[in-house]
Amino acid sequence: MNYFGKIAMVFFLVFIINGCSQQEIPNAVNWKVEDFTFTDQNEQKVSKGDLEGKVWIADFIFTNCNTVCLPMTSNMKKLQNMITEEGLEDVHFVSFSIDPEVDNPSILKKYGESFQANFDNWSFLTGYDQETIESLAKDSFKVLVQKPAEGDQVIHGTSFSLVDQEGTVVQQYSGVEGIPFEDIIKHIKILQSN
Numbered sequence: 419m420n421y422f423g424k425i426a427m428v429f430f431l432v433f434i435i436n437g438c439s440q441q442e443i444p445n446a447v448n449w450k451v452e453d454f455t456f457t458d459q460n461e462q463k464v465s466k467g468d469l470e471g472k473v474w475i476a477d478f479i480f481t482n483c484n485t486v487c488l489p490m491t492s493n494m495k496k497l498q499n500m501i502t503e504e505g506l507e508d509v510h511f512v513s514f515s516i517d518p519e520v521d522n523p524s525i526l527k528k529y530g531e532s533f534q535a536n537f538d539n540w541s542f543l544t545g546y547d548q549e550t551i552e553s554l555a556k557d558s559f560k561v562l563v564q565k566p567a568e569g570d571q572v573i574h575g576t577s578f579s580l581v582d583q584e585g586t587v588v589q590q591y592s593g594v595e596g597i598p599f600e601d602i603i604k605h606i607k608i609l610q611s612n
Contacts, residue, residue, distance in 0.1 A: 424483050442607045443580075449587040450556040456514075457545030459527035464512075464541050466585050473609045474510040475602070476579045477593050478555055478563055480517035482531040486576050490593040494578070495533045497599060498540060504603060506610070508583075511540040515552055516563045517573045518544045559587055578602070 455465040459608060479487040494511055501509050513530075515521035521529075526542035535542075548565050555563040561575035577590040580602065589605055591598055 423542065435572060438520065441611065443588050443605050443608055446588045447560075448481075449560060451559060451581060451585045451587060454546075454554060456543040456556065457523055457525050457567060458541040458543055459530055459537065461523045464543060469510055469512070469581070470585065471581060471583050472508045472510045473606050474512055474581045476512040476514065476581060476587075477575050477577070478514050478516045478551075478559075478561055480515050480572050480574075481521050481525055482517060482570050484571065486594050489595070490576055491529075491533050491535075493593055493597050495535060496539075497597075497602060498536060499604070500599060500603060502536075506603075506606060507612070509539060511535075513540070513542045513552070514551060515544045516555070516574050517565065517570075518546055518548065518551060520570075526569075533537075580605055580609075 451466060453466050455463055458464045468605055475494070475497065479490055481487075491513065494513065498511055513526075515526060521542075521544050521545060526544060527537075530537060530540065530542050552563045552565075554591065555561040555574070559575075559577070559579050561577055561579070562573065563575070564573045576593045578593040578597070579587045580589045580591070582588050587610070591602060
């Protein structure tokens with residue numbers, strides 16, 4: 419092999435190595451999650467800083483919801499089971515209550531238990547006012563949350579948000595139907611390999 423052939427081979431190998439080691443999430447959104455410190459189902463403080471170094475999946479639910487929250491939480495539980503089966507570590511689940519006046523820690527704990535949630539890596543959060551959660555949902559996750567003046571049903575988006583180890587939303591997926599479970603697992607693996 420001549421000199422130019424060797425140079426071409428080196429460039430080819432560098433290209434292959436870089437291509438394999440730095441996979442990216444397709445159509446990443448890259449939204450920074452603002453700092454927060456809220457209260458979980460065990461009345462423990464959970465902050466954005468506590469999740470640093472972990473990949474996490476977030477959604478917005480409330481326990482009195484009579485439509486989409488039940489399938490969302492059921493789908494999140496299925497995803498939690500899949501993560502366990504895959505042997506993936508340092509993956510956390512965060513469900514933000516969007517009805518914090520009603521959803522105190524004990525109510526959230528009962529709700530999580532009804533889905534057999536594993537609380538070791540799933541936090542159901544409350545301990546803030548309505549304005550705070552509506553602002554966090556809109557500014558950090560680009561998700562609509564709005565509590566109407568009348569009635570007890572909160573209007574909200576139904577996405578699952580994938581957040582990287584630095585606290586940046588990188589992708590969103592449907593949380594109600596047609597959930598791309600395999601893609602979410604694949605994207606978690608990409609984040610953990612980079």
